[in-house]
Amino acid sequence: MRSTRSATPHCGRFGGDVPSQQPILEVRDLTVEYDTGSSPVVAVDSVDLDVHAGEFVGVVGESGCGKSTLLFAIVQLLSPPAAITGGSVHFQGQDLVAMNEKKLAALRWRDYSVVMQSAMNALNPVKSIGSQFRDAIMSHDERVDDDRPAEVMRMVGIDPIHLRSYPHQLSGGMRQRAMIAMALLFTPDMIIMDEPTSALDVVAQRSLMVQIKELQQQLGFAVVFVTHDMSLVSHFSDQLMVMYAGQVVEFGATRAVFDHPAHPYSKGLLDAFPSIRGPKQPLTGIPGTPPNLAHPPSGCRFHPRCPVAFEDCPKIEPELYQVGPTQARCLLHAPGRTQPAEPVQEVTS
Numbered sequence: 001m002r003s004t005r006s007a008t009p010h011c012g013r014f015g016g017d018v019p020s021q022q023p024i025l026e027v028r029d030l031t032v033e034y035d036t037g038s039s040p041v042v043a044v045d046s047v048d049l050d051v052h053a054g055e056f057v058g059v060v061g062e063s064g065c066g067k068s069t070l071l072f073a074i075v076q077l078l079s080p081p082a083a084i085t086g087g088s089v090h091f092q093g094q095d096l097v098a099m100n101e102k103k104l105a106a107l108r109w110r111d112y113s114v115v116m117q118s119a120m121n122a123l124n125p126v127k128s129i130g131s132q133f134r135d136a137i138m139s140h141d142e143r144v145d146d147d148r149p150a151e152v153m154r155m156v157g158i159d160p161i162h163l164r165s166y167p168h169q170l171s172g173g174m175r176q177r178a179m180i181a182m183a184l185l186f187t188p189d190m191i192i193m194d195e196p197t198s199a200l201d202v203v204a205q206r207s208l209m210v211q212i213k214e215l216q217q218q219l220g221f222a223v224v225f226v227t228h229d230m231s232l233v234s235h236f237s238d239q240l241m242v243m244y245a246g247q248v249v250e251f252g253a254t255r256a257v258f259d260h261p262a263h264p265y266s267k268g269l270l271d272a273f274p275s276i277r278g279p280k281q282p283l284t285g286i287p288g289t290p291p292n293l294a295h296p297p298s299g300c301r302f303h304p305r306c307p308v309a310f311e312d313c314p315k316i317e318p319e320l321y322q323v324g325p326t327q328a329r330c331l332l333h334a335p336g337r338t339q340p341a342e343p344v345q346e347v348t349s
């Protein structure tokens, strides 16, 4: 059986400190388009991301900003009309974009696993959990102890007797836990999770998140975790990537982004959910709606909704600028620029 690892402290590419080791996942300039027949929908636009061993990276943003497309592109599970049109994904130094399906299948489950939103869709309804675990084991040329399925079930808090159960015989929370158990069969180096708790009630969600975090700290795997729930990432992720309209608009240590959001969109997201720390504040949403990614706004994509937009925002495309320990794609932070006293435009709600 593969050995377990211990987590090492480190931080991401934009985190401010010097990473302690090579990233296990290096995403560079990754671009994904949906071919819609007319104008392509650029759902992921030149995204960079480094993930180090044992790191928990949260990816947040409103619905439709490209979070799931990014995850599917990283693990090479996109299907038409989506396609990677630029950039690279290296996992442990291996180029996943150039890799054939056979080699990818050998890496999946063993070196990295994927846990999606709905276990009911991911699990085969006509096979018992144990039989699906055996299929995953047998598809790899890897020796695994006979009691490993029972062991991973125990790790996620499910009685191994349920290896005999079919997915429909388990509750939603148990199915998600069973998916996570399956993801742990080979003790992978990284688990990619796309809103794994979104179908659960708040209590089950918390308990599953705590368990994921404990397992991550105990076994040392890295996690890339997509959610629209800021309170989840505030508790569990080390690094935070905020996406808007297919782009990374802010990246940094989670605490730094929460304490001092550098992008007006990050601030809007934070102001839209209740904080358990500090004084009670009225919740404010973000006015307007995310743009159509086939025709994104000119300049800064957030400018039509931004409360502090100024005259350059519709004209100049911002880059990711270093802002203290984080990076933000906002012209307010462009070198040599100063913040105007008043916004120059009305925000549409």
Ligand SMILES: Nc1ncnc2c1ncn2[C@@H]1O[C@H](COP(=O)(O)OP(=O)(O)OP(=O)(O)O)[C@@H](O)[C@H]1O
Pocket (backbone or CB within 6 Å): 034, 036, 041, 043, 061, 062, 063, 064, 065, 066, 067, 068, 069, 070, 081, 228, 293
């Ligand atoms: N099959 C498709 N054809 C065209 N455009 C698509 C298709 N699937 C997704 N998109 C577009 O790609 C963009 C990104 O979608 P994606 O599902 O990755 O966003 P998301 O942030 O994960 O949203 P959610 O939180 O709702 O899952 C959206 O604007 C969406 O309209």
